[in-house]
Amino acid sequence: MTVSATASSDGFLYDRVSQHLLELVAAGTLKPGDRAPSLRGLSRQLNVSISTVSQAYNRLQDMGVLRVKPQSGYYVDGSIAATSAQAVQRRTSVSRQPRKVRFGELFEEIFSVANDPSVVPFGAAVPAVELMPVKGMVRATQRALTRRPEQAVNYCFPPGDVELRREIARRYVPLGVAVDPDNVIITSGCSEALALSLQTVTRRGDIVAVESPTY
Structure with missing residues (x-):
């Protein structure tokens, strides 16, 4: 200020x-x-x-x-x-008193169920935690933060971190697919990735098949 x-x-x-x-x-x-x-x-x-x-x-x-x-x-x-x-x-026209934010009953029910560990979230393609290499991911994260601590507090602008894009391209080699790292884009989540992909390959009115019950 x-x-x-x-x-x-x-x-x-x-x-x-x-x-x-x-x-x-x-x-x-x-x-x-x-x-x-x-x-x-x-x-x-x-x-x-x-x-x-x-x-x-x-x-x-x-x-x-x-x-x-x-x-x-x-x-x-x-x-x-x-x-x-x-x-x-x-003299101030804008109220400084906070107001309680209220959701409808449907939203409250959805949030309540989403926080229930006994409920399987079919609303998104989320793998079970026990299937994920959590310990290895933690070690890799710690190594990355030790090598490049500044990355923990900085934003990475499009098309994304160059080392990450190169590693993604290398992962396609065993599949026999040649990928140029310059053609890899790191998005801010799966929703943005889907939106960009649909904008690239579809037009208004096209029919798109999706998995169900996930989206």
Whole structure:
């Protein structure tokens, strides 16, 4: 998040920073007694100078929203902070109160059955766990994370990781099929793979045979 400009028709920059803190109190993110972000931390977060944050905190202190504890930092004060937060909330047109998300009875029944381990999921072609080489997959995953740990937190853009595409192409060699890794595309799941395949080989109105009861 960035707060820009030192001054404008909307007021000084430190006014915007103090307004940001008031909105955090109004949303309940900061409650009475909570410690406010440090001067240095908030300056980095909002991309403003420490002196600007200090001015904003001094203003909030004058308003009674923040109080200082020596050698500890700034803390949200009680009743005055709540009053100031209510004033901010009244100026906000969007409700900040969360609403409970409700599903229909059919969805709730489906989710309940899907989480039942005794039920076989015929809705998708999912192999039984005991048929999968889980231990080998875990070891392979650990080796991959040791060799390339950055891949655990990065997105891989199309057409996919080149080493994975080469390995998939090699797996076709025993079948007598020559596959160019450049013709292999890694998708974001089976649904995307099916959609891309159908878009490639079919046209609107074509008849497509699928397995049943899976899809």
